[in-house]
Amino acid sequence: MGVTVNAQADPNSEYVTSVKKMSRAVQERLHHPLGQTGLYNLTSKGQYQKTLTTILHNFTDKVIGERRDQLLSNTKINKGSHMNFLDILLHASVGGKPLTNADIREEVDTFMFEGHDTTASGIAFTLYLLSRHTDVQEKVYQELKKVFGSKDEMEITKKKLIDLEYLEMVIKESLRILPPVPGIGRQLMEDTLIGGITVPAGVNLVLSIYRMQHDPDYYPNPEKFDPERFSSQSDNKRTFAYIPFSAGGRNCIGQKFALLDLKTVIAKVIMNFKLLPGPEVILQGDLILKTSNGIHIRFEQR
Known part of the structure; x- marks a missing residue:
């Protein structure tokens, strides 16, 4: 801004x-x-x-x-x-x-307010999951070395970030298991049939992103951290069962920027540190997914 x-x-x-x-x-x-x-x-x-x-x-x-x-x-x-x-x-x-200033304010508020805790939450939870899955963390590290070389010659560009395909899979799986925004609200603009029941226009609905992304019908063994779910070879068709950034005309305006942001920070951290696990988190429901006991990770210099 x-x-x-x-x-x-x-x-x-x-x-x-x-x-x-x-x-x-x-x-x-x-x-x-x-x-x-x-x-x-x-x-x-x-x-x-x-x-x-x-x-x-x-x-x-x-x-x-x-x-x-x-x-x-x-x-x-x-x-x-x-x-x-x-x-x-x-x-x-x-x-x-x-x-108008009012139009611009809506977009600016979205970036500054909605992007404030959400990005931090996405980064923290991804690092947390990597600290508890050393095999996945090592694969990320090997990909980073292949794309960037050594940490001393690490130069981050948009093209190189796009080349980090496995890291993107890791981030997507992290956003599935621990979505920064666990639920969103929508107002029906017309009568809508949901589960055999007609819900009239004007009703406000709350969609549980967390629940949808843990649905075993779409994600077998949903609590397992498995980045391969998002491999290009995966035949898992999820459509709207994966919406960490919402979907449709009112999806997150900053989702592409956020993904590059997450890649940048996580890449810098993993290139310089090996992550070791701390206590398991206790999730706390809020507009932004948080924990009641913090997120504790140990860092070991590479």
């Missing part, structure tokens, strides 16, 4: 803490008896969520406004230069009309 929120240097910044608080607030709303009604907004929890929303939107609006002013005043920045994601949105148009 061309902006830093100093998430690591200043974990107590208003934006960073508001993102975490909003995640908990939304989770609480899902379990509140008035959560799906307008009456919830009259409760103290509803007012609290509204305050958090204002903080997050004000920050995003400020970033968008400041960047728009910079682009208007700086003629050196044009469509031919290297633009960040926010610049691309500011230059974008639909039907010949530029996107």
